[in-house]
Amino acid sequence: MAKQRVLTGITTTGTPHLGNYVGAIRPAIAESQRGEFDAFFFLADYHALIKSHEPAKVHQSSREIAATWLALGLDTDSTTFYRQSDVPEITELSWILTCVCAKGLMNRSHAYKAAVQANEENGDDPDFGVTMGLFSYPILMAADILMFNASKVPVGRDQIQHIEMARDMAQRFNHLYGDTFILPEAVVDDVAVLSGLDGRKMSKSYGNTIPLFLPEKKLQKHINKVKTNLLEPGEPKDPDSSTVFEIWKAFATPAEAVGMRQKFADGIAWGQAKKDLFELINTQLAPARERYEAILADGEFLEAELKKGAEKARAQAAPMLAKVRKAVGLAAFQ
Numbered sequence: 203m204a205k206q207r208v209l210t211g212i213t214t215t216g217t218p219h220l221g222n223y224v225g226a227i228r229p230a231i232a233e234s235q236r237g238e239f240d241a242f243f244f245l246a247d248y249h250a251l252i253k254s255h256e257p258a259k260v261h262q263s264s265r266e267i268a269a270t271w272l273a274l275g276l277d278t279d280s281t282t283f284y285r286q287s288d289v290p291e292i293t294e295l296s297w298i299l300t301c302v303c304a305k306g307l308m309n310r311s312h313a314y315k316a317a318v319q320a321n322e323e324n325g326d327d328p329d330f331g332v333t334m335g336l337f338s339y340p341i342l343m344a345a346d347i348l349m350f351n352a353s354k355v356p357v358g359r360d361q362i363q364h365i366e367m368a369r370d371m372a373q374r375f376n377h378l379y380g381d382t383f384i385l386p387e388a389v390v391d392d393v394a395v396l397s398g399l400d401g402r403k404m405s406k407s408y409g410n411t412i413p414l415f416l417p418e419k420k421l422q423k424h425i426n427k428v429k430t431n432l433l434e435p436g437e438p439k440d441p442d443s444s445t446v447f448e449i450w451k452a453f454a455t456p457a458e459a460v461g462m463r464q465k466f467a468d469g470i471a472w473g474q475a476k477k478d479l480f481e482l483i484n485t486q487l488a489p490a491r492e493r494y495e496a497i498l499a500d501g502e503f504l505e506a507e508l509k510k511g512a513e514k515a516r517a518q519a520a521p522m523l524a525k526v527r528k529a530v531g532l533a534a535f536q
């Protein structure tokens with residue numbers, strides 16, 4: 203039996219951080235190495251244009267994200283790893299889906315509604331700063347998924363609605379033009395949410411991240427900034443309400459987690475706990491960080507890897523798009 207196809211996109215804004223690593227990148231790469239699924243991973247660079255109008259940042263982020271996945275051991279032969287903008291079939295499909303997607307469906311999109319609500323709260327015009335890209339981005343996302351007939355889509359909780367919208371669009375299309383698309387399902391795994399420097403969820407939008415491949419000294423500085431309380435050395439500390447412990451647990455073996463739990467009970471000083479945390483993370487990440495630096499500087503290698511992925515993706519996308527075009531009446535005259 204053919205392997206199930208799993209697909210997910212990474213919007214290319216920002217620099218990968220420990221939260222991305224623990225919550226998304228590490229499990230995705232581990233799963234791809236087990237080889238149970240036919241995995242598609244892509245740099246969602248068209249999506250980046252919705253959030254950022256800064257070309258240098260969009261470009262740099264794509265490069266960093268690609269180098270990160272490659273440095274961490276993604277196998278680009280057994281998976282399909284590509285840049286969305288290298289597969290023009292996707293934007294073509296996006297238009298065709300735009301023509302079957304009800305506007306009312308997009309009106310209900312959380313991302314759009316949140317922008318409108320923020321405007322209303324500020325006394326601005328409801329559509330202030332809202333581009334058509336933001337409004338209709340669930341359609342582009344549906345094209346990303348339906349193009350490759352992906353059945354499972356690993357995403358964060360905030361993205362579930364978009365997968366449901368993709369299903370809606372697929373159903374609508376299938377109803378109008380005959381069975382064409384598989385209905386995708388979201389796979390949500392929210393065990394691995396990591397807290398950031400201030401104790402809230404680690405997120406670029408909170409400015410509380412620890413970038414994944416910081417140079418050693420800077421990594422140490424960031425870890426020193428993780429928020430703690432005022433308990434003195436020797437006073438017992440509660441591991442379960444501590445961000446230091448939470449991050450420790452995300453990198454430690456179960457035995458190391460038990461060991462640190464004991465040290466907290468024994469009153470380890472915050473300075474020492476952070477030093478231990480730095481050493482744990484640094485040792486684990488050092489080899490990948492070295493590969494990351496090398497890959498980041500090697501544009502030719504990055505291009506070759508992504509071109510390889512784009513070729514594989516287009517080999518799937520082209521026949522699918524041909525089928526879709528024919529279904530809707532865009533066919534050559536005989």
Ligand code: TRP
Nearest residue numbers: 209210211212213246249343346
């Ligand atoms: N919108 C997703 C996010 O912000 C990224 C994304 C774009 C994606 N296209 C996708 C995820 C297709 C899964 C499938 O996280």
